[in-house]
Amino acid sequence: MFRVNKGGGDYMKKILIVEDDETLVKMWGRMFAGKLIIVTAGSIEDAHQMYKSHHDISVIVVDGLVPADNTSFNPDALTLDLIKKLRETFKGTMIATSSYENVRQQQMESGCDYECDKKQLKNMLKKLSII
Secondary structure, three states, rough: OOEOOOOOOOOEEEEEEEOHHHHHHHHHHHHHOOEEEEEEOHHEEEEEEEEHOOEEEEEEEEEEOOOOOOOOOHHHHHHHHHHHHHHOOOOOEEEEOOOOOOHHHHHHHHOEEEOHHHHHHHHHHHHHHOO
């Protein structure tokens, strides 16, 4: 899944959302329309591809359990590996989102700067002055 939602108006920050729940991605797309440029990835591989393709990403939001195209691997470990790999070169804000607090804690230990429940993402982006 490769999508870019280009809002309108003044300069907007570009955010990469790594999330496999299509309903949630669509909801966030509507919620942040006109406030952020949204790039989405629904798998580990898509996340790597989108990060390499978009050099002006300001924020990365990462779900705790993102699948890989090769489903024989453990998604927990792969998501943590993704965070570690992105953190090697990404110096911007990285937010861990998961419905499970223990998963968010693991994401924080792997390199995320902030954590929040998925329902609280809008509040977190406001708190960080991203929107």
